[in-house]
Amino acid sequence: MPLVRVSMRRGKPATYRKASLEGLYQAMRETFNVPEGDRFMILTEHDQDDFVYDPDYLGMQRSDELIYIQITANNTRTTAQKRELYRHIAAKLTANPGLRPEDIFINLVEVLPENWSFGNGEAQYVK
Amino acid sequence: MPLVRVSMRRGKPATYRKASLEGLYQAMRETFNVPEGDRFMILTEHDQDDFVYDPDYLGMQRSDELIYIQITANNTRTTAQKRELYRHIAAKLTANPGLRPEDIFINLVEVLPENWSFGNGEAQYVK
Amino acid sequence: MPLVRVSMRRGKPATYRKASLEGLYQAMRETFNVPEGDRFMILTEHDQDDFVYDPDYLGMQRSDELIYIQITANNTRTTAQKRELYRHIAAKLTANPGLRPEDIFINLVEVLPENWSFGNGEAQYVK
Numbered sequence: 077m078p079l080v081r082v083s084m085r086r087g088k089p090a091t092y093r094k095a096s097l098e099g100l101y102q103a104m105r106e107t108f109n110v111p112e113g114d115r116f117m118i119l120t121e122h123d124q125d126d127f128v129y130d131p132d133y134l135g136m137q138r139s140d141e142l143i144y145i146q147i148t149a150n151n152t153r154t155t156a157q158k159r160e161l162y163r164h165i166a167a168k169l170t171a172n173p174g175l176r177p178e179d180i181f182i183n184l185v186e187v188l189p190e191n192w193s194f195g196n197g198e199a200q201y202v203k
Numbered sequence: 204m205p206l207v208r209v210s211m212r213r214g215k216p217a218t219y220r221k222a223s224l225e226g227l228y229q230a231m232r233e234t235f236n237v238p239e240g241d242r243f244m245i246l247t248e249h250d251q252d253d254f255v256y257d258p259d260y261l262g263m264q265r266s267d268e269l270i271y272i273q274i275t276a277n278n279t280r281t282t283a284q285k286r287e288l289y290r291h292i293a294a295k296l297t298a299n300p301g302l303r304p305e306d307i308f309i310n311l312v313e314v315l316p317e318n319w320s321f322g323n324g325e326a327q328y329v330k
Numbered sequence: 331m332p333l334v335r336v337s338m339r340r341g342k343p344a345t346y347r348k349a350s351l352e353g354l355y356q357a358m359r360e361t362f363n364v365p366e367g368d369r370f371m372i373l374t375e376h377d378q379d380d381f382v383y384d385p386d387y388l389g390m391q392r393s394d395e396l397i398y399i400q401i402t403a404n405n406t407r408t409t410a411q412k413r414e415l416y417r418h419i420a421a422k423l424t425a426n427p428g429l430r431p432e433d434i435f436i437n438l439v440e441v442l443p444e445n446w447s448f449g450n451g452e453a454q455y456v457k
Contacts, residue, residue, distance in 0.1 A: 119253035126373035133367040166451025184445035191311035197293025246380035318438035324420025
């Protein structure tokens with residue numbers, strides 16, 4: 077059920093964007109109990125003026141390769157799981173498409189399980 | 204106060220997009236106590252590589268006509284109201300613009316009433 | 331840590347968009363205890379059909395200059411701070427780029443401090 081929004085600067089090849097989304101999915105599978113096939117993601121590209129980041133907030137050196145990852149998911153994960161998720165995302169995306177770890181920005185938005193409909197007008201996660 | 208973000212594949216005619224937004228508004232009016240005129244929506248279109256969905260998660264057959272609907276709204280609705288909302292959205296959008304019910308993905312993000320300003324720098328929902 | 335999404339109609343010059351983002355950052359600095367350099371923002375532009383607002387909900391007269399501001403931030407601010415934020419945003423953006431106060435729409439989405447990674451796969455706000 078995570079709904080993932082990924083934002084980056086314009087101009088990356090399709091393979092690069094695809095690898096980013098694939099790595100995110102794998103990291104969620106490994107740490108967030110995300111079932112196989114639960115893959116719902118939107119990627120947007122932005123021009124320089126419209127894509128603002130601080131180059132050194134909290135002592136890291138960020139670059140134009142920065143990727144914003146905003147994940148809306150159920151509020152059922154522990155702090156430990158969230159930390160694992162961040163680590164796995166960083167590991168996956170540095171391996172492929174080869175992002176620098178400093179350029180990976182992640183934010184989680186948590187909601188109730190009843191806040192999803194995966195189709196057919198039903199609330200599939202309500203018992 | 205709902206702020207609605209709708210995402211779909213690129214290329215639908217304006218009438219199709221307009222009907223989608225109108226149906227959403229009507230469904231919110233009917234089930235979520237949304238006052239007349241409380242209509243604030245953003246629609247974005249995406250290319251294939253940037254618009255990822257699983258074609259059969261939870262046993263439904265999804266297609267490229269999939270529509271992502273993310274609604275940020277006050278945390279004042281019951282589970283029953285949410286289920287009604289999903290049903291009404293599916294009914295409206297299958298009627299017009301003619302979506303398949305399997306292609307309607309909905310997510311609610313809930314916030315406090317004090318988390319809105321509708322203009323003039325005021326928090327209109329704070330008593 | 332706020333992640334800010336700004337949406338407006340297409341066609342504003344870069345100086346206008348830049349001033350909007352700068353004013354938002356200053357308003358957050360002044361009212362939300364946002365540290366220097368904590369500036370992470372995405373701006374998107376939209377065509378008329380895809381950018382829907384009500385022209386007079388709650389008795390205000392809105393125009394096509396409307397700006398949607400959605401701020402995801404930690405759930406650590408008081409109601410008073412939120413009201414101050416709205417006031418400061420309105421003051422900044424009416425001064426520059428010269429928005430009408432009725433055209434400033436703000437929504438806050440609150441999350442836990444552990445819901446952020448600013449890079450390196452770490453949860454910087456977890457003690």
